[in-house]
Amino acid sequence: MAVMRDLVRSVQPLVDLVYPPRCASCGAAIAAQDGLCLECWSTLEVPVIAPELGAAGKGLVPIYAATYYNDTSRKLVLAYKHGGRIALSQLLARLIAARMPEPDGTFPPPLLVPVPLHRWRLWHRGFNQAALLAQELARMGKGEAEVSALVRYKRTPNLGGLGRDERERVLRGAIRLDPAHVEKLRGRDVVLVDDVLTSGATSRACIAAIAAAQPARIALACFAQVDADHRFENP
Numbered sequence: 614m615a616v617m618r619d620l621v622r623s624v625q626p627l628v629d630l631v632y633p634p635r636c637a638s639c640g641a642a643i644a645a646q647d648g649l650c651l652e653c654w655s656t657l658e659v660p661v662i663a664p665e666l667g668a669a670g671k672g673l674v675p676i677y678a679a680t681y682y683n684d685t686s687r688k689l690v691l692a693y694k695h696g697g698r699i700a701l702s703q704l705l706a707r708l709i710a711a712r713m714p715e716p717d718g719t720f721p722p723p724l725l726v727p728v729p730l731h732r733w734r735l736w737h738r739g740f741n742q743a744a745l746l747a748q749e750l751a752r753m754g755k756g757e758a759e760v761s762a763l764v765r766y767k768r769t770p771n772l773g774g775l776g777r778d779e780r781e782r783v784l785r786g787a788i789r790l791d792p793a794h795v796e797k798l799r800g801r802d803v804v805l806v807d808d809v810l811t812s813g814a815t816s817r818a819c820i821a822a823i824a825a826a827q828p829a830r831i832a833l834a835c836f837a838q839v840d841a842d843h844r845f846e847n848p
């Protein structure tokens with residue numbers, strides 16, 4: 614699998630010559646390799662008010678969400694995660710970065726910590742979509758990427774369809790802070806990075822793990838936030 618993926622990536626420029634860039638949502642021909650057509654751009658829904666996530670022990674955690682999860686953002690995420698459009702990480706990160714505050718020059722920059730994948734899923738997919746976003750955000754000056762600060766020890770099933778208690782039971786002990794990162798996170802601002810924020814159960818598990826290191830502040834950055842009134846399967 615991995616060999617095949619590497620092969621596909623190595624011939625990508627050739628593929629681009631034969632197959633010109635397409636809108637990641639509707640498939641219309643576009644100029645740039647990592648973009649959306651104008652029509653799809655206009656259907657992205659940007660949260661007007663910065664939302665917050667209730668997390669035990671940390672109060673409300675600010676959420677920097679680029680968009681609400683709708684048909685267009687769902688297609689973007691699917692193309693990015695499962696459709697081999699890894700270059701979309703730049704577009705998604707750019708939209709997230711636009712929602713994040715400028716780092717305060719007088720303090721160390723925030724640490725950008727991605728939601729971890731279990732190693733089997735990482736092997737299967739070939740990349741952690743949240744880690745790529747954290748690295749892009751770091752390149753855009755939004756902080757320092759710490760891609761291995763959180764570790765997923767347990768393989769968890771799709772959380773869609775589970776009740777709140779059940780989700781928390783499944784996630785218990787699943788995500789922990791890497792002991793080698795505890796000192797690094799202490800007293801620092803930490804931004805948890807994910808592609809999609811669904812029920813918030815996974816984010817809460819990550820925030821609880823990060824909080825154990827006693828950081829200064831915790832925030833959450835994601836590309837698409839599922840509206841609380843809607844329930845989607847984990848894409």
Ligand SMILES: [Zn+2]
Pocket residue numbers: 636637638639640641649650651652653654
């Ligand atoms: Zn389009």
